[in-house]
Amino acid sequence: TGSKKRKLVDDENQTGRPDKRPRWLETLDMAVDLLKPCGADGLIIACKEFPLNIIQKLLPYVKPSRxxxxxxxxxxPLVQLYTELKKxxxxxxxxxxxxxxxxxxxxLTDRTHPDVTMSASGGHILVGTKVTP
Known part of the structure:
Protein backbone atom coordinates (compact mmCIF):
# COMPACT_ATOMS: atom_id res chain seq x y z
CA THR A 1 0.00 0.00 0.00
CA GLY A 2 2.72 2.65 -0.06
CA SER A 3 3.18 3.10 3.69
CA LYS A 4 6.70 2.61 4.94
CA LYS A 5 7.28 0.64 8.11
CA ARG A 6 10.16 1.49 10.39
CA LYS A 7 12.72 -1.29 10.73
CA LEU A 8 13.56 -2.32 14.25
CA VAL A 9 17.25 -2.29 15.08
CA ASP A 10 19.24 -4.42 17.51
CA ASP A 11 19.28 -1.76 20.24
CA GLU A 12 15.54 -1.92 20.90
CA ASN A 13 14.08 -1.00 24.25
CA GLN A 14 11.31 -2.86 26.10
CA THR A 15 8.52 -1.30 24.03
CA GLY A 16 9.82 -2.73 20.77
CA ARG A 17 10.74 0.71 19.41
CA PRO A 18 14.34 1.64 18.63
CA ASP A 19 16.14 3.77 21.19
CA LYS A 20 16.43 7.32 19.97
CA ARG A 21 19.13 9.56 21.41
CA PRO A 22 18.71 13.31 21.22
CA ARG A 23 20.87 14.98 18.58
CA TRP A 24 22.50 17.28 21.16
CA LEU A 25 23.70 14.23 23.11
CA GLU A 26 25.29 12.73 20.01
CA THR A 27 26.97 16.06 19.27
CA LEU A 28 28.21 16.23 22.86
CA ASP A 29 29.73 12.75 22.58
CA MET A 30 31.51 13.80 19.37
CA ALA A 31 32.89 16.88 21.15
CA VAL A 32 34.19 14.70 24.00
CA ASP A 33 35.91 12.41 21.49
CA LEU A 34 37.60 15.43 19.87
CA LEU A 35 38.78 16.88 23.19
CA LYS A 36 40.07 13.65 24.80
CA PRO A 37 43.48 13.49 23.10
CA CYS A 38 44.68 17.07 23.57
CA GLY A 39 42.28 18.97 25.84
CA ALA A 40 40.87 22.44 25.27
CA ASP A 41 42.33 25.92 25.69
CA GLY A 42 38.92 27.26 26.65
CA LEU A 43 35.24 26.44 26.53
CA ILE A 44 32.56 28.64 24.96
CA ILE A 45 28.99 27.36 25.00
CA ALA A 46 25.83 28.99 23.64
CA CYS A 47 22.85 26.90 24.65
CA LYS A 48 19.09 26.86 24.50
CA GLU A 49 18.67 24.20 27.16
CA PHE A 50 20.04 23.80 30.68
CA PRO A 51 23.86 23.75 30.27
CA LEU A 52 24.86 21.68 33.35
CA ASN A 53 25.08 18.34 31.50
CA ILE A 54 27.23 19.91 28.80
CA ILE A 55 29.56 21.53 31.34
CA GLN A 56 29.92 18.32 33.37
CA LYS A 57 30.94 16.39 30.25
CA LEU A 58 33.33 18.95 28.73
CA LEU A 59 34.87 20.73 31.75
CA PRO A 60 37.30 17.89 32.61
CA TYR A 61 39.00 18.45 29.23
CA VAL A 62 39.60 22.19 29.74
CA LYS A 63 43.22 22.87 30.67
CA PRO A 64 44.02 24.69 33.93
CA SER A 65 44.01 28.52 33.93
CA ARG A 66 41.65 28.58 30.96
CA PRO A 77 19.73 28.40 33.73
CA LEU A 78 22.95 30.32 34.38
CA VAL A 79 22.00 31.03 38.00
CA GLN A 80 21.37 27.31 38.52
CA LEU A 81 24.68 26.48 36.82
CA TYR A 82 26.48 29.09 38.94
CA THR A 83 25.02 27.60 42.14
CA GLU A 84 25.88 24.04 41.11
CA LEU A 85 29.46 24.90 40.14
CA LYS A 86 30.01 26.84 43.38
CA LYS A 87 28.59 23.98 45.44
CA LEU A 108 16.48 56.47 7.74
CA THR A 109 17.26 59.58 5.74
CA ASP A 110 17.69 62.54 8.13
CA ARG A 111 16.56 60.57 11.18
CA THR A 112 17.92 57.82 13.40
CA HIS A 113 16.20 56.34 16.42
CA PRO A 114 16.24 53.15 18.51
CA ASP A 115 14.25 50.30 17.05
CA VAL A 116 10.73 50.30 18.49
CA THR A 117 10.41 46.51 18.71
CA MET A 118 13.72 45.80 20.44
CA SER A 119 13.90 43.34 23.31
CA ALA A 120 15.05 44.34 26.77
CA SER A 121 17.95 41.89 26.93
CA GLY A 122 20.61 40.45 24.68
CA GLY A 123 21.02 37.41 26.92
CA HIS A 124 23.29 36.53 29.82
CA ILE A 125 26.86 35.24 30.09
CA LEU A 126 28.46 33.16 32.85
CA VAL A 127 32.25 33.30 32.97
CA GLY A 128 34.75 31.47 35.14
CA THR A 129 38.30 30.12 35.21
CA LYS A 130 39.27 26.49 35.58
CA VAL A 131 42.15 25.83 37.95
CA THR A 132 43.89 22.77 39.35
CA PRO A 133 42.20 21.79 42.61
Whole structure:
Protein backbone atom coordinates (compact mmCIF):
# COMPACT_ATOMS: atom_id res chain seq x y z
CA THR A 1 0.00 0.00 0.00
CA GLY A 2 2.72 2.65 -0.06
CA SER A 3 3.18 3.10 3.69
CA LYS A 4 6.70 2.61 4.94
CA LYS A 5 7.28 0.64 8.11
CA ARG A 6 10.16 1.49 10.39
CA LYS A 7 12.72 -1.29 10.73
CA LEU A 8 13.56 -2.32 14.25
CA VAL A 9 17.25 -2.29 15.08
CA ASP A 10 19.24 -4.42 17.51
CA ASP A 11 19.28 -1.76 20.24
CA GLU A 12 15.54 -1.92 20.90
CA ASN A 13 14.08 -1.00 24.25
CA GLN A 14 11.31 -2.86 26.10
CA THR A 15 8.52 -1.30 24.03
CA GLY A 16 9.82 -2.73 20.77
CA ARG A 17 10.74 0.71 19.41
CA PRO A 18 14.34 1.64 18.63
CA ASP A 19 16.14 3.77 21.19
CA LYS A 20 16.43 7.32 19.97
CA ARG A 21 19.13 9.56 21.41
CA PRO A 22 18.71 13.31 21.22
CA ARG A 23 20.87 14.98 18.58
CA TRP A 24 22.50 17.28 21.16
CA LEU A 25 23.70 14.23 23.11
CA GLU A 26 25.29 12.73 20.01
CA THR A 27 26.97 16.06 19.27
CA LEU A 28 28.21 16.23 22.86
CA ASP A 29 29.73 12.75 22.58
CA MET A 30 31.51 13.80 19.37
CA ALA A 31 32.89 16.88 21.15
CA VAL A 32 34.19 14.70 24.00
CA ASP A 33 35.91 12.41 21.49
CA LEU A 34 37.60 15.43 19.87
CA LEU A 35 38.78 16.88 23.19
CA LYS A 36 40.07 13.65 24.80
CA PRO A 37 43.48 13.49 23.10
CA CYS A 38 44.68 17.07 23.57
CA GLY A 39 42.28 18.97 25.84
CA ALA A 40 40.87 22.44 25.27
CA ASP A 41 42.33 25.92 25.69
CA GLY A 42 38.92 27.26 26.65
CA LEU A 43 35.24 26.44 26.53
CA ILE A 44 32.56 28.64 24.96
CA ILE A 45 28.99 27.36 25.00
CA ALA A 46 25.83 28.99 23.64
CA CYS A 47 22.85 26.90 24.65
CA LYS A 48 19.09 26.86 24.50
CA GLU A 49 18.67 24.20 27.16
CA PHE A 50 20.04 23.80 30.68
CA PRO A 51 23.86 23.75 30.27
CA LEU A 52 24.86 21.68 33.35
CA ASN A 53 25.08 18.34 31.50
CA ILE A 54 27.23 19.91 28.80
CA ILE A 55 29.56 21.53 31.34
CA GLN A 56 29.92 18.32 33.37
CA LYS A 57 30.94 16.39 30.25
CA LEU A 58 33.33 18.95 28.73
CA LEU A 59 34.87 20.73 31.75
CA PRO A 60 37.30 17.89 32.61
CA TYR A 61 39.00 18.45 29.23
CA VAL A 62 39.60 22.19 29.74
CA LYS A 63 43.22 22.87 30.67
CA PRO A 64 44.02 24.69 33.93
CA SER A 65 44.01 28.52 33.93
CA ARG A 66 41.65 28.58 30.96
CA UNK A 67 38.31 30.36 30.63
CA UNK A 68 34.81 28.94 30.64
CA UNK A 69 32.05 31.02 28.99
CA UNK A 70 28.38 30.02 28.81
CA UNK A 71 25.77 32.12 26.98
CA UNK A 72 22.04 31.77 27.51
CA UNK A 73 19.15 33.96 26.47
CA UNK A 74 17.67 33.51 29.95
CA UNK A 75 19.25 34.16 33.35
CA UNK A 76 17.71 31.25 35.30
CA PRO A 77 19.73 28.40 33.73
CA LEU A 78 22.95 30.32 34.38
CA VAL A 79 22.00 31.03 38.00
CA GLN A 80 21.37 27.31 38.52
CA LEU A 81 24.68 26.48 36.82
CA TYR A 82 26.48 29.09 38.94
CA THR A 83 25.02 27.60 42.14
CA GLU A 84 25.88 24.04 41.11
CA LEU A 85 29.46 24.90 40.14
CA LYS A 86 30.01 26.84 43.38
CA LYS A 87 28.59 23.98 45.44
CA UNK A 88 30.19 20.95 43.77
CA UNK A 89 33.30 22.06 41.85
CA UNK A 90 36.48 23.29 43.52
CA UNK A 91 38.32 23.65 40.21
CA UNK A 92 36.26 26.58 38.85
CA UNK A 93 36.86 30.04 40.31
CA UNK A 94 35.91 33.62 39.52
CA UNK A 95 32.36 32.83 38.50
CA UNK A 96 30.33 35.86 37.41
CA UNK A 97 27.09 36.35 35.51
CA UNK A 98 26.77 39.34 33.19
CA UNK A 99 23.79 40.66 31.29
CA UNK A 100 24.28 41.68 27.67
CA UNK A 101 22.44 44.66 26.38
CA UNK A 102 21.95 45.44 22.74
CA UNK A 103 20.19 48.40 21.20
CA UNK A 104 19.50 48.27 17.52
CA UNK A 105 18.79 51.49 15.65
CA UNK A 106 16.64 52.26 12.67
CA UNK A 107 18.49 54.53 10.29
CA LEU A 108 16.48 56.47 7.74
CA THR A 109 17.26 59.58 5.74
CA ASP A 110 17.69 62.54 8.13
CA ARG A 111 16.56 60.57 11.18
CA THR A 112 17.92 57.82 13.40
CA HIS A 113 16.20 56.34 16.42
CA PRO A 114 16.24 53.15 18.51
CA ASP A 115 14.25 50.30 17.05
CA VAL A 116 10.73 50.30 18.49
CA THR A 117 10.41 46.51 18.71
CA MET A 118 13.72 45.80 20.44
CA SER A 119 13.90 43.34 23.31
CA ALA A 120 15.05 44.34 26.77
CA SER A 121 17.95 41.89 26.93
CA GLY A 122 20.61 40.45 24.68
CA GLY A 123 21.02 37.41 26.92
CA HIS A 124 23.29 36.53 29.82
CA ILE A 125 26.86 35.24 30.09
CA LEU A 126 28.46 33.16 32.85
CA VAL A 127 32.25 33.30 32.97
CA GLY A 128 34.75 31.47 35.14
CA THR A 129 38.30 30.12 35.21
CA LYS A 130 39.27 26.49 35.58
CA VAL A 131 42.15 25.83 37.95
CA THR A 132 43.89 22.77 39.35
CA PRO A 133 42.20 21.79 42.61
Missing amino acids: QLVVYSLYRE TRKDVIGLHIYENWLRSHQI
